Amino acid sequence: MTVARADFPLLAAQPSLIYLDSAATSQKPRVVLDAIRGYYETVNANPHRGAYKLSGAATDAYHGARREIARFLGAADTDTLIFTRGTTEAINLLATAWGHAHVHRGDRVVVTRLEHHANFVPWQQLARAVGAEFRVCELTPDGRVDLDQLRALVTANTRVVAFGHVSNALGTINDVAEIVAIAHAAGAVAFCDGAQGAPHLRVGFDALGVDAYAFSGHKMLGPMGMGGVIVRRRLLEAMPPYQFGGDMIEFVFDGDSTWNTLPHKFEAGTPNVEGAVGLAAAVRYLDGLGMDAVRAHEVSLTRYALEQLHAIDGLHVFGPAAAEARSGVVSFTLEDIHPHDLSTMLDVDGICVRAGHHCAQPLMRALHVAATVRASFYVYNTLADVDALVGSLRRAKARFGR
Amino acid sequence: MSAELDELYQSIILDHNRRPRNFRVMDDAHVHAEGKNPLCGDQLTIWLKFDGGVISDVSFQGSGCAISKASASLMTAAIKGKTRDEAEQLFTKFHGVVTGAHPEDAESMGSLKALSGVSRFPLRVKCASLAWHAMHAALAQDGGLADAATSEGTGVDEPVSTE
Numbered sequence: 001m002t003v004a005r006a007d008f009p010l011l012a013a014q015p016s017l018i019y020l021d022s023a024a025t026s027q028k029p030r031v032v033l034d035a036i037r038g039y040y041e042t043v044n045a046n047p048h049r050g051a052y053k054l055s056g057a058a059t060d061a062y063h064g065a066r067r068e069i070a071r072f073l074g075a076a077d078t079d080t081l082i083f084t085r086g087t088t089e090a091i092n093l094l095a096t097a098w099g100h101a102h103v104h105r106g107d108r109v110v111v112t113r114l115e116h117h118a119n120f121v122p123w124q125q126l127a128r129a130v131g132a133e134f135r136v137c138e139l140t141p142d143g144r145v146d147l148d149q150l151r152a153l154v155t156a157n158t159r160v161v162a163f164g165h166v167s168n169a170l171g172t173i174n175d176v177a178e179i180v181a182i183a184h185a186a187g188a189v190a191f192c193d194g195a196q197g198a199p200h201l202r203v204g205f206d207a208l209g210v211d212a213y214a215f216s217g218h219k220m221l222g223p224m225g226m227g228g229v230i231v232r233r234r235l236l237e238a239m240p241p242y243q244f245g246g247d248m249i250e251f252v253f254d255g256d257s258t259w260n261t262l263p264h265k266f267e268a269g270t271p272n273v274e275g276a277v278g279l280a281a282a283v284r285y286l287d288g289l290g291m292d293a294v295r296a297h298e299v300s301l302t303r304y305a306l307e308q309l310h311a312i313d314g315l316h317v318f319g320p321a322a323a324e325a326r327s328g329v330v331s332f333t334l335e336d337i338h339p340h341d342l343s344t345m346l347d348v349d350g351i352c353v354r355a356g357h358h359c360a361q362p363l364m365r366a367l368h369v370a371a372t373v374r375a376s377f378y379v380y381n382t383l384a385d386v387d388a389l390v391g392s393l394r395r396a397k398a399r400f401g402r
Numbered sequence: 403m404s405a406e407l408d409e410l411y412q413s414i415i416l417d418h419n420r421r422p423r424n425f426r427v428m429d430d431a432h433v434h435a436e437g438k439n440p441l442c443g444d445q446l447t448i449w450l451k452f453d454g455g456v457i458s459d460v461s462f463q464g465s466g467c468a469i470s471k472a473s474a475s476l477m478t479a480a481i482k483g484k485t486r487d488e489a490e491q492l493f494t495k496f497h498g499v500v501t502g503a504h505p506e507d508a509e510s511m512g513s514l515k516a517l518s519g520v521s522r523f524p525l526r527v528k529c530a531s532l533a534w535h536a537m538h539a540a541l542a543q544d545g546g547l548a549d550a551a552t553s554e555g556t557g558v559d560e561p562v563s564t565e
Binding site (some may be wrong): 341400 | 406441443465469500525
């Protein structure tokens with residue numbers, strides 16, 4: 001697979017920039033930027049509001065985008081895709097609307113040691129609020145969810161198992177089918193944080209078996225502030241609304257109100273139409289590349305990166321050994337050089353990596369590190385980018401070894 | 403090798419990172435304060451002991467990047483034997499140099515001048531200042547400078563970007 005750097009205006013404008021932080025946010029192709037501009041220049045109006053043609057066109061643009069994004073993620077029931085600001089808001093929606101209706105004192109909530117704060121704190125706080133028990137499933141030494149421990153943790157009083165499709169900090173790809181089977185066997189729901197899954201893997205929601213799948217558009221070539229969650233219809237219909245206001249109501253009486261149909265019941269206020277239109281353009285672009293080709297490209301970059309990084313003395317890579325077992329994320333430390341010092345030295349060479357706890361403090365504690373350096377790859381990265389990273393790390397090591 | 407990195411990671415900085423001075427817990431300290439930078443997980447504690455109006459002993463412990471550790475180490479050496487006011491004045495001067503606001507003051511800071519390269523890396527000013535904010539907070543606890551904590555509006559727990 002070859003992706004022209006010219007497709008990405010920021011990368012085209014900065015030819016020497018080596019962007020290795022796509023797990024934080026991806027760069028945006030021109031087609032996405034053009035779609036957003038095109039929406040405002042030709043279709044902009046408030047959807048669902050006016051009886052005039054332009055508002056109808058905006059409504060069509062919004063729901064057309066929903067159809068395309070739902071299809072890309074493998075969900076046949078388009079209206080069970082609820083748009084949110086991103087994964088964080090999507091999980092808060094689940095923890096608040098579903099959680100407070102279904103999790104009670106004495107129940108159990110289970111997450112894993114791999115979780116991003118966005119899929120940890122909402123469940124932790126839900127459990128605290130209702131007096132439920134919050135349990136964290138630990139990992140195997142190579143950074144995978146310990147499924148034996150999970151089987152033991154998911155008891156009959158467990159209401160939800162919340163887990164990431166792919167770890168943002170280690171790149172581990174979780175065994176979704178097995179985790180879902182464990183949850184369902186105990187009568188719990190399985191909610192999947194797909195922020196790091198949807199950009200890199202074919203999701204296939206309907207076949208995946210999860211009860212909800214949350215994602216962020218900005219990590220998959222789309223604009224910031226746009227994401228969503230696909231939820232099983234029977235759960236959505238039984239859930240109370242998350243936020244109240246315009247668009248989500250059916251009738252408002254003085255004493256009470258009734259709710260709109262799906263998806264509107266969970267989308268209060270004027271929707272983010274530019275975000276939906278931009279994200280639809282992003283998934284068209286990804287479809288054009290083919291998600292199998294995207295995955296193959298990342299595996300080849302990751303395999304090469306793991307080989308090259310292992311050749312640096314004193315460099316320690318966290319997570320599964322095989323490139324096939326991870327997405328395009330490589331998290332590491334180099335001797336006792338602090339990740340922030342490494343990041344500064346790489347930055348001087350034009351290399352953008354993340355240094356820190358990756359919003360996964362519970363995981364960092366378990367790994368006994370305060371921080372790691374994380375390089376993450378996407379469609380526009382090349383083997384030459386990996387070579388640049390490795391060269392820069394060797395220079396950094398030499399500088400600190402003086 | 404990049405000139406700006408040569409300036410940032412001078413050998414004195416790398417040396418204080420590897421072998422930090424006054425790196426110990428002080429059991430008989432009069433005051434102590436913690437500095438935290440959640441963004442990078444850096445965390446350190448500063449201990450101060452006074453003899454009259456003078457800082458008679460100072461130590462620190464914690465973990466952090468080379469810049470924060472070297473800055474803490476150099477700071478302990480620089481403020482030992484100084485009065486509270488002198489230590490605060492040195493912080494103000496140091497801050498002006500590492501932020502690039504007053505580069506001309508670098509020459510009069512002694513060994514601390516080695517940290518002036520930080521001014522080329524605005525994202526690292528927080529690292530260089532961490533120990534100083536903690537020292538400032540510790541001094542403020544000492545009563546003599548009861549208003550010091552608010553004088554600059556930069557307490558150690560100032561919220562920073564935390565991912």
